[in-house]
Amino acid sequence: MVRLRFAPSPTGNLHIGGLRTALYNYLYAKKHNGAFILRIEDTDLERSEQIYTESILEALSWCGLKWDEIYYQSKRTHIYQTYIDNMLKNGTAYKCYCTKERLEELKKNQIDKGENPHYDGFCKSIKEDLDKPYVVRINLTQKDISFNDSVHGELRFSSKEFDDFILQRSDGSFMYNFTNVVDDIEMNITHVIRGDDHITNTAKQLYIYDALNKKAPQFAHIPMILGPDKKRLSKRHGAQSVLEYRQMGFLPASLLNYLARLGWSHGDEEIFTMQKLLECFDLEGLNKSPAVFDQKKLLWLNGYYIRNTQAKDLYELSFGFLSQNCKNQNREYIEKAIEVMK
Numbered sequence: 001m002v003r004l005r006f007a008p009s010p011t012g013n014l015h016i017g018g019l020r021t022a023l024y025n026y027l028y029a030k031k032h033n034g035a036f037i038l039r040i041e042d043t044d045l046e047r048s049e050q051i052y053t054e055s056i057l058e059a060l061s062w063c064g065l066k067w068d069e070i071y072y073q074s075k076r077t078h079i080y081q082t083y084i085d086n087m088l089k090n091g092t093a094y095k096c097y098c099t100k101e102r103l104e105e106l107k108k109n110q111i112d113k114g115e116n117p118h119y120d121g122f123c124k125s126i127k128e129d130l131d132k133p134y135v136v137r138i139n140l141t142q143k144d145i146s147f148n149d150s151v152h153g154e155l156r157f158s159s160k161e162f163d164d165f166i167l168q169r170s171d172g173s174f175m176y177n178f179t180n181v182v183d184d185i186e187m188n189i190t191h192v193i194r195g196d197d198h199i200t201n202t203a204k205q206l207y208i209y210d211a212l213n214k215k216a217p218q219f220a221h222i223p224m225i226l227g228p229d230k231k232r233l234s235k236r237h238g239a240q241s242v243l244e245y246r247q248m249g250f251l252p253a254s255l256l257n258y259l260a261r262l263g264w265s266h267g268d269e270e271i272f273t274m275q276k277l278l279e280c281f282d283l284e285g286l287n288k289s290p291a292v293f294d295q296k297k298l299l300w301l302n303g304y305y306i307r308n309t310q311a312k313d314l315y316e317l318s319f320g321f322l323s324q325n326c327k328n329q330n331r332e333y334i335e336k337a338i339e340v341m342k
Contacts, residue, residue: 018242084174
């Protein structure tokens, strides 16, 4: 069974890039009669906030991206610890007792020699447990990693690019790449669609899959969304959160239609209802090159959907706004007004 996941961190509101990632995962899962998993990656206790979790859930619900299962990483620490304990037992990971001072001195000496800073494996040979603070590092195999990405084709990485990276911090918390792999294994994830800024993370994760003797999912790394200045879309471009677009009067259908075509092609067609997207979406249509966000085109699409949506449906979609801003609450009156205005 095909199983895909969307895994946001509740450290902020859901933005356009995140919604596009969620949409692609949702479309692929549903097209293949699979499951769409929502995983809230809330292990960063200092930055994660419940208000952002609720905002993410509300944004996905507004867009009609209904998840089949939902998980919270903060409730799964016992699972991660079990994996760490097993890796320490079989030698695929080890405890590192190096102090901050030693690591800083090591880094300085390597830079002075013209080397890229990396951990030297100093603690790898320590077999007994010491009464000192420690992190847990992967015992990296000296072999290169490659994988066939659905967007970029074959990607190769040399083991020389990586050191024995950390899996668990000294405070007991777990690193992103480790929890990501464990959850994808435990949740039987078959495909991962995410931004191409994660490609280096994927290489690290493949080393973890190898250490755990588990098969990795099929990866598809999609390019970033750019602003008009061809730089990564951000707040300086006026990029709003998904729920702000709702407040501005955009319909979820127009937003999803626009985002689906922002990095995926299917002939010269521009109008895609959700049903049509479910029929047509495929990984082969994903583009390698970044797409530029065009607010004018989004406005045009929104106008199209407003004109082609019945007044009663527009009333339902606008109810939250109308209930706060319309003095006359008579539904029949409002629907007639909507029909005239659209």
